[in-house]
Amino acid sequence: MMIEQSRDEILDGFLTRLQGIWASPIETGRFEFELKRLERLIAEHRRQEPVRAFYLLGLTATLQEDAQKMRHHFQNALWHSNHDPDVRHGFGACLARMGFFFEAREQYRILYEENPGDLDLLAELIVTTLATGRIQEGVRWMGEWSRLNPTRPLEEADSIAKSGALLERFGVSDDDMERLQQQALGILERERKEIKTINFTGIPPDDPCWIQADLMVEDSEEGVEALNYKLADVCKISAPPRLAELVVFNYSSTEAKPGPVKMDHC
Numbered sequence: 001m002m003i004e005q006s007r008d009e010i011l012d013g014f015l016t017r018l019q020g021i022w023a024s025p026i027e028t029g030r031f032e033f034e035l036k037r038l039e040r041l042i043a044e045h046r047r048q049e050p051v052r053a054f055y056l057l058g059l060t061a062t063l064q065e066d067a068q069k070m071r072h073h074f075q076n077a078l079w080h081s082n083h084d085p086d087v088r089h090g091f092g093a094c095l096a097r098m099g100f101f102f103e104a105r106e107q108y109r110i111l112y113e114e115n116p117g118d119l120d121l122l123a124e125l126i127v128t129t130l131a132t133g134r135i136q137e138g139v140r141w142m143g144e145w146s147r148l149n150p151t152r153p154l155e156e157a158d159s160i161a162k163s164g165a166l167l168e169r170f171g172v173s174d175d176d177m178e179r180l181q182q183q184a185l186g187i188l189e190r191e192r193k194e195i196k197t198i199n200f201t202g203i204p205p206d207d208p209c210w211i212q213a214d215l216m217v218e219d220s221e222e223g224v225e226a227l228n229y230k231l232a233d234v235c236k237i238s239a240p241p242r243l244a245e246l247v248v249f250n251y252s253s254t255e256a257k258p259g260p261v262k263m264d265h266c
Contacts, residue, residue: 007045007048007049010045011042011045011049011052011053011056014038014041014042014056015056015059017034017038018038018056018059018060018063021034021035021063022059022063022097028063028064028065031063032064035060035063035064038056038060039057039060039061039064042056042057042060043057050076050077050080051077051080051081051084051087054073054074054076054077054080055073055074055077055087055090057069057073058070058073058074058077058090058091058094059090059094061073062094062097062098065098065194067098067100070094070095070098074087074090074091074094077090077091078091085111085114085115088107088110088111089107089111089121091107092104092107092108092111092124092128095107096124096127096128096131099185099194099195101128101131101132101198102132102178104128104131105125105128105129105131105132105134108121108124108125108128109125112125117148119145119148119149122141122144122145122148123145125141126138126141126142126145126154129141130160130198130200131197131198132178132181133174133177133178133180133181133213134174134177134178135160135163135164135167135174135177135200135211136164136167136168136173136174137174138160138164139160139161139163139164142154142157142160142161156200156201156202158202159201159202159203159205160200160202162202162203162208163200163202163203163211166203166209166210166211166246167211167246167247170242170246171242172242172243172246172247176243177243177247180234180235180243180247180249181198181213181249183234184215184231184234184249184251185215187227187230187231187234188215188217188227188251191227191230193217193218193219193227194217194218195215195216195217196216196217196218197215197216198213198214198215198216199213199214199215199216200212200213201213201214210245210246210247210248211246211247211248212247212248212250213247213248213249213250214250214251214252215249215250215251215252216251216252216253217251217252217253218253219251219253220253221253223253224251224252224253227251228250228251231249231250231251235249
């Protein structure tokens with residue numbers, strides 16, 4: 001005899017499947033038809049379960065790489081849930097997955113202000129703050145981490161702190177850094193390349209007068225080299241002029257990592 005599933009069980013099943021696709025090493029494009037089917041099925045529950053349905057639709061849109069739909073669904077989920085922290089946390093995770101680090105940082109900042117002392121939230125706030133290029137702000141959040149959790153120092157904390165001090169010394173603000181990073185991300189957007197992660201390595205120990213950040217993309221060695229030449233041209237006209245000498249943004253491939261574009265350093 002067939003047992004009819006409850007609505008909660010159905011929605012739980014959708015969530016489990018979406019989490020599986022999220023964590024899968026297989027390219028999400030391979031799930032295109034399944035995601036469309038899930039989107040259609042989930043949408044049928046919007047009237048009865050708006051919070052869960054819009055949340056799941058936001059996850060689906062993220063996996064479909066549709067930023068506009070993702071934002072729309074999560075804004076609806078937040079409104080229907082009276083800005084539930086779990087919904088906001090999911091929104092932040094989806095924004096970060098799609099490379100919208102500034103917006104993700106804002107969601108984590110709101111969450112941390114509501115729950116100061118939550119180390120998991122603080123860690124995500126640190127990561128997304130650094131990913132926006134706001135190194136000096138990231139250093140301040142790392143200081144908060146050290147105060148709350150002195151026995152577990154963050155990796156690269158000393159190097160990133162030195163990076164923040166170097167930028168401050170030469171009058172380079174977080175806003176300047178963020179503008180440069182937006183220019184770097186703009187190149188990828190125009191070239192239809194998707195960024196996988198941003199890795200601030202801080203100040204290289206063998207040359208402590210500049211900062212390096214790797215922007216990871218999936219491309220061939222030749223493709224990454226071409227992107228780096230375009231990035232170097234952008235850096236030459238960055239304002240303030242000192243910024244291009246202090247900071248090296250470098251596109252790196254997950255297959256091959258070419259060296260930084262040659263620039264004059266301090």
